[in-house]
Amino acid sequence: MLAFIVRRLVVSAGVLLAGTFLAYCLVALSGDPLARLRQDNTPGVEDRIAEMTDRLNLDTPVPLRYLQWLGSASKCLVPFAAECDLGQSVRGQDVTFLLGNAVSSTLQLITVATFTAMIVGVIVGIVTALRQYSRLDYATTLASFFFVSLPLFWFAVLLKQYVAIDLNDWLADPTVSLPAAAIVGVISGLIWASAIGGDRRRVWISFGIAFAATAGALLILSASGWFASPGLGPVVVTVVGGAAALGLTALLAGFRYRHVLYAALATAAVGAILNLALDQVLSDPSYLTLIGLLLLAVAIAGGVGYALGGLQRKQAIQTSIGVAVIMSVTIFIDRMLSAWGNYFDAVDGRVVATFGSRTPNYDGGTWGNLLDTATHLLLPTIALILVSVATYSRYTRASMLEVMNQDYVRTARSKGLTERTVIVRHAFRNGLIPITTLMAFDVAGLMGGAVITETVFAWQGMGFMFVTALRDVDPNPAMAFFLVTGLAAVVFNMLADIAYAYLDPRIRLS
Amino acid sequence: MTTPTPDDPFRDPRSMGAAGSDPLDVPAAAPTEEIGPDERAHLGHLGLSRVGAEELLRVEDLHVDFPTDDGVVRAVRGVSYSLNAGEVLGIVGESGSGKSVSSMAVLGLLPKSARIRGSIRFRGDDVLGMSQPAQRSLRGRRIAMIFQDPMTAMNPVHTIGDQLAEAVLSHELMPRRKAMARAEEALALVGIPQPKTRLRSYPHEFSGGMRQRAMIAMAIINSPDVIIADEPTTALDVTVQAQILEKLIEVKDAVGAAIVLITHDLGVVAGMAHRVLVMYAGRAVEIGETDEVFYNARMPYTAGLLGSIPSLEAQDASRLRPIKGAPPSLINLPTGCPFSPRCPLATDICREQEPALLPTDSMGHVAACHHWDELAGVDDPTAFFRSESEASR
Amino acid sequence: MITPGDPAAPAADAQGMTVVARTQAQLVRRRFFRHRAAMISLVVFALLLILSFSATGIGPIPGWWKHDYTTVGSVVEGGSPTLSVVPTFLGGDGMHLGDHPFGQDNKGIDYFALTMRGTQVSIMIAFIVGALGTLLGVLIGAAAGFFRGWTETILMRFTDIIIVMPLLAIVSVLANRVGNAGPFWLAVVIALFTWTGLARIVRGEFLSLREKEFIEAARAVGTPAWRIIRKHILPNTIGVIVVSATLSIAGAVLLETALSFLGFGVKPPDTSLGRLISDYQSAFASRPWLFFWPGLFIVLIALTVNFIGDGLRDAFDPRQNKVRS
Ligand SMILES: Nc1ncnc2c1ncn2[C@@H]1O[C@H](COP(=O)(O)OP(=O)(O)OP(=O)(O)O)[C@@H](O)[C@H]1O
Ligand code: SF4
Ligand SMILES: [Mg+2]
Secondary structure (H helix, E strand, C coil): CHHHHHHHHHHHHHHHHHHHHHHHHHHHHCCCCCHHHHHCCCCCHHHHHHHHHHHCCCCCCHHHHHHHHHHHHHHHHCCCCCCCCCCECCCCCEHHHHHHHHHHHHHHHHHHHHHHHHHHHHHHHHHHHHCCCCHHHHHHHHHHHHHHHCCHHHHHHHHHHHHHHHHHHHHHCCCCCHHHHHHHHHHHHHHHHHHHCCCHHHHHHHHHHHHHHHHHHHHHHHHCCCCCCCCCHHHHHHHHHHHHHHHHHHHHCCCCCCHHHHHHHHHHHHHHHHHHHCHHHHHCCCHHHHHHHHHHHHHHHHHHHHHHCHHHHHHHHHHHHHHHHHHHHHHHHHHHHHCHHHHHHHCCCCCCCCCCCCCCCCCCHHHHHHHHHHHHHHHHHHHHHHHHHHHHHHHHHHHHHHHHCCHHHHHHHHCCCCHHHHHHHHHHHHHHHHHHHHHHHHHHHHHHHHHHHHHHHCCCCHHHHHHHHHHCCCHHHHHHHHHHHHHHHHHHHHHHHHHHHHHCHHHHCC | CCCCCCCCCCCCHHHCCCCCCCCCCCCCCCCCCCCCHHHHHHHCCCCCCCCCCCEEEEEEEEEEEEEECCEEEEEEEEEEEEEECCCEEEEECCCCCCHHHHHHHHHCCCCCCCEEEEEEEECCEECCCCCHHHHHHHECCCEEEECCCCCCCCCCCCCHHHHHHHHHHCCCCCCHHHHHHHHHHHHHHCCCCCHHHHCCCCHHHCCHHHHHHHHHHHHHCCCCCEEEEECCCCCCCHHHHHHHHHHHHHHHHHHCCEEEEEECCHHHHHHHCCEEEEEECCEEEEEEEHHHHHHCCCCHHHHHHHHCCCCCCCHHHCCCCCCCCCCCCCCCCCCCCCCHHHCCCCCHHHHHCCCCCEECCCCCCEECCCCHHHHHCCCCCCHHHHHHHHHHC | CCCCCCCCCCCCCCCCCCCCCCCHHHHHHHHHHHCHHHHHHHHHHHHHHHHHHHHHCCCCCCCCCCCCCCCCCCCCHHHCCCCECCCHHHCCCCCECCCCCCCECCCCCEHHHHHHHHHHHHHHHHHHHHHHHHHHHHHHHHHHHHHCHHHHHHHHHHHHHHHHCCHHHHHHHHHHHHHHHCHHHHHHHHHHHCCHHHHHHHHHHHHHHHCCHHHHHHHHCCCCHHHHHHHHHHHHHHHHHHHHHHHHHHHHHHHHHHHHHHCCCCCCCCCCHHHHHHHCCCCCCCCCHHHHHHHHHHHHHHHHHHHHHHHHHHHHCHHHHCCCC
16 A cells, blocks of 8 residues: 555656646746836836846746746745745745735635535435436436536626625525425425435325425524524534434434444434533634544544444444534534624625635634635635536436446345445445546646636635736746646545545555 | 266266156145155266255246336246245246346346236245335345356455355344354355455455355355355356356255256256256246256257257267247247247247147146147157258258 | 357347347437437527527628627617517517617627627637547547557656646636637637547547457457557547547537636637626626626537537447346
8 A cells, every 4th residue: 555655656746747847838938027017118127127037037948947946846845944935926925925825715615615515416416326317316417417517707706796695685684485485495395305205105295394394494493583693502403413313323324223323312412412511612712622622522422332332333433423523513503603693793794705715804703703714615615616516416426326237236135235235335335436536636627616716706815816927927826826736636636546545445456 | 168078967968877767756836755865876966955845935927027218128928936945946048038037036136117027925925015124134034146247246345254244244133253253154165265364355356266156155144045046157167167066056955045046058957956947038938857858858949958059969960059040029029939930840820829838748847839749759859950950051 | 058159149139139230320329319408409509500600600701680799889778688588468578689689788889799709709619629629639549548658658647747737727828828819729729738538538448449359350460550440449439539529519618718707718809708708797787688698608508518418428328228137
């Protein structure tokens, strides 16, 4: 395994070097940074030209310039090196400085987008594969064709112009009317009924329950003024924990033997108690504390699963950890929403942001700032992930359908395994393998997408920096963009390769 | 093509000893006496084991249709048979005759699109009418299946041990450790060396023969009553085939199971099966004691199949005598006997009426042919095909 | 023992069904025509092509539409669209085009003419990209897959290098420079970076076909390489190539419009659908139609071409008619 990783590293480094060289030449070719100055006739322009030529190294031939750039850029690899130098912009700023903020905000965007797209896409893909030729399947197929045919920039502008404004207007006086609740209820009913399937009676029952639950919840929430000051509270957290325990047990272990269920429920109970007990700690924790708490939750869940799992220890541990993660996320959202009132006032009610990555001069503590980031992430992420969700779901669907037809799935059934085990352990586990390859490609695609999304939403990330640099004929920041995206692509490719090797034992040996 | 050797019962049914002198007189539905150990010797070196009196599996008038874009594929059209404890039933027939589909229907493994009619009873219980969980508890526990291609029939991402233990754990709650121990035993039983370390191997680390052994181990791990083996050796090397079959018979006796053996290889059936069922175009066209069917075929198709095996006795015509033509489309079946376009004995009635499966001149031997008595009148039924093809040369 | 390799039964197919013999092309055509979404898309796309090319004309040939996409005029009724599709008996204005069905821009240019011109340019670029990118992809993939050895190593590493760079960004760099040279050169630049996916696929197909017996037989009798490729391998990869070419056209439309939106693609005085959206983005609040028409046409083109590609894929995919045995 180690040799495999090392070999991949060497190849990747080579590809990255060649890629940056190609990009460097292209960027150098793309325009003359001095063009504007040359047309200038003001006195002293000669000096400025000379100064810029010197600063950007313009009198060195391109290949040599690349080597010099590479030489100083490679110092960035040394950890904590102060010398990290990616050149200067035409305006004389250090590119490393410009890059600092840009990288982190783009990474935020890309990470959130990747995870959301993957989770949503894979779930949709599995459900549509299992319900092949159902209405849900046709509807999602149609939707995904539509998504991949939608110009991202156009959609982003639409989001910005309509969704943001309308949503903010609605949030000023958030009530759900009866017809609106009914319509949403029907949609939810259709989706659930189609996803659950079964005979006609079951379809109607699922539709009825989903319709009543959705529409009812909307109306109750609206009447109680929840949308004006949203929050979950300990009760909802507990209910979500219990539901997660039941759902994950059904998915991963089934109810035939009770050990797993008990472990999962116990984990949910511990989570609910800890949520109350740690109220003080959770009111304004540092980011490090948050990560620590998540790890603690996972550790406790593992322990509970181990202790209560009995003969199904492995599944019990998996299920408990799943419950713990879901509960942690719920508590996270709960706490973030607690900052709602404060934040609402701070932004004059325009909660859904369309400009930049954070509200200038706003400091609402840990939760307030997180909420601020979340509201800024909302629209760019939606715009960015449409294509990815469509791709993941199509790919997963095709992969699952292919796998479900394999002989070994038939073998698994012939052993008398439950349909759940056949799908989770045999089909999904194999269907996952090609998806890892897609992940690597998709991240590169998202980077490209970020260029557009960041431009539309004025998100101060690398894409924005890149477009600005290209317009200003500013080679070094543009190069920094290629360096970072190239690195990211290479890293994700490697992660995908490793995931592939981990998932597919046939690869491990070679 | 391997040249058959005189002492190789796999290859040539006629090379066997004094078969026929003491036919196992077990009519389709009524089991009678068992064979004594002294009689086993003449049944070939694999030996046939005892047939119990208890009827395990009874399939009656099974139909399977697949609706497709081009029309309804009528893959199985009324197959009936029964299987007693300890018995080996061979199912033979050309590719596409419905062998796999009819046996997969027994395990409920057909795709959802399949439309199944008829009745399948296991120990008297109606399998098709059972609830899903009840059907599942039969699968792998009471009725196990071995598939044709060991290369693709095992999940490449789980270890052999996991895949074997899973078969145990899905029917019985026990510590994994114990299930693994059972897996180890099963591997040892099918003759895999160092079973303990092999538990941790992945399928791709096994050779084809070893994988098929592991498949057999997986099938017997719960000591099932019935094993359905769907062409268990077709994908294997000729040299390995014999070993695997031998192993299959050996473990069958060890766990006391009955076997439905699906195969293309008539030699295998001759050496191993108590009874044979011949399928053609989705129907059973001849059922009977192995020796009865092989020496006194009462259906021209069976005779044609036998004629296409290289024979030692007929040294003069050592060429293969295959049946000419192709099986009919299962979507638009012609009226009359489905074999009539290829049958040397076909007459007008054959083209008009599909023959029913009726008793012939010997006990428990049924055939679906209007002219079975013509076959009874000649010494070597395969000669019909020989003279035909010889004449055309 | 019985049927496999049985010389007397050559008409039996693997499933044991006798199938009316159809040529590959007939099968593909039949399956494609059965794909409803693809057929509808084909018709819509053809109409779109005819409409856009005939309305404003091509090159020196004038179109039938009364307005020109460059002529500045007086802005009528704030430039709002005169198109009406709601018949009078439904309480609408009746079905008529009016003088400026898509409205006018702030300089009074007829927006229908502009949109048609933009559609034309975007489609032309997409087709050139599709053709050129496919050619490059096939050549490079075929060379790598057929010759193996160092040719393959170099070509595939080169492919990797291009793949690690975000497509939109790397194309922007060059497009920014050549945009002034006209849409054709823009298309060439896009094609230079969009062949990689197809090259990989074609190489894969070649690698697997190389090992096939009929190819080995051809090699054994000394058939020259180009002849083997042309006679034996290309016909077997044609499905993949056609599908990929179609889908790359849809991709190219989106890529070109995105580039033009960012300001790195088609430059004035010429226009494209992306350029139109970018130009009138700021007028959005007051005159949303300037934004909607070009967007609608991009979606229409991309969607129909994607569906056609999907239909072709289903038609070519041999797994379609495979039944388990
Ligand atoms: N899922 C399916 N959909 C449509 N037709 C099917 C399906 N499965 C099997 N068939 C058809 O049913 C017929 C019988 O198939 P079956 O697999 O039982 O043949 P077989 O006797 O086992 O042949 P072989 O010796 O090749 O395994 C074939 O014509 C096959 O094409
Ligand atoms: S019924 Fe007629 S056609 Fe059919 S097998 Fe008998 S003789 Fe031949
Ligand atoms: Mg079969």
